[in-house]
Amino acid sequence: VLQELGALGRKEARIILGAAVIDDVLAMLLLAVVSGLQTNAGIDVLNLLKVLGGAVGFVAVVALLGTYVMKRSSRLLDAPIDHESPLTISFVICLSLAVASAHVGLAAIIGAFLAGMVLAETPHRECLEHDFARVSAILVPFFFIVTGANVDVRFLASGPVLLSVAVVTVLAIVGKVVGCGLGARSLGRQGALTVGVGMVPRGEVGVIVAGIGQQAGVFPPVVYAVIVGMSLLTSIVAPPVLKRLLSKEAAPSVN
Numbered sequence: 001v002l003q004e005l006g007a008l009g010r011k012e013a014r015i016i017l018g019a020a021v022i023d024d025v026l027a028m029l030l031l032a033v034v035s036g037l038q039t040n041a042g043i044d045v046l047n048l049l050k051v052l053g054g055a056v057g058f059v060a061v062v063a064l065l066g067t068y069v070m071k072r073s074s075r076l077l078d079a080p081i082d083h084e085s086p087l088t089i090s091f092v093i094c095l096s097l098a099v100a101s102a103h104v105g106l107a108a109i110i111g112a113f114l115a116g117m118v119l120a121e122t123p124h125r126e127c128l129e130h131d132f133a134r135v136s137a138i139l140v141p142f143f144f145i146v147t148g149a150n151v152d153v154r155f156l157a158s159g160p161v162l163l164s165v166a167v168v169t170v171l172a173i174v175g176k177v178v179g180c181g182l183g184a185r186s187l188g189r190q191g192a193l194t195v196g197v198g199m200v201p202r203g204e205v206g207v208i209v210a211g212i213g214q215q216a217g218v219f220p221p222v223v224y225a226v227i228v229g230m231s232l233l234t235s236i237v238a239p240p241v242l243k244r245l246l247s248k249e250a251a252p253s254v255n
Helices: 011-037 045-072 085-103 108-119 125-149 159-183 185-198 204-215 221-250
Strands: none
Touching (some): 011 045, 011 185, 011 204, 045 085, 045 108, 085 108, 085 125, 159 185, 159 221, 185 221, 204 221
16 A cells, blocks of 8 residues: 555554554564473463574574675675576575574574575565565465464354454554554654554564464464454555545645
């Protein structure tokens, strides 16, 4: 939506994108803690601190060291053997960090997420985004197929579950609009509302965290169904409202 309206250079858009990145990083850390604890019979403070420290340490080392290396040593991307070499190298980095993440007891998606952060520091960011967009167009539908297959439709056909989805969705929307809006109140009422609405959608990261939480036995399938339903509704409702707010701000005043 931000790109379609040509609003990526606006202050509200920069705040939304920056906050969304931080939101995803925190989700990754939460996922790392859940992944690290799923093999333990119980949760104690010492073990929790150990897992959290390991997760933060892994993320910090890979993010800081990786971005430092990529900024100063990207010769293979600067002088590729052929036009597909940058994409191939990016795949190798992505899969390597995913394997490393799994090897230290974290979810593979954390390594893949960090690979994206590292590759974003190269001068070839836009070209890589274009190449990965083609790959995503093929693979992303399969992700949502698996997500839908893991949702028991019988839960969504239940009145109490539908009510839970509605309540959780309302709480998610109000929480984001109010919380993020208060944080952006220096932009004025309209700007704060724009930032709040822009932060409402719960995308694939939330669904992935929910899926791994279900596999780890953290919560039952019915809770997973509620989370997926909430993510779907927020992703449908927020973009049109955000588009309207941005269009309203961009519209010239008429005397």
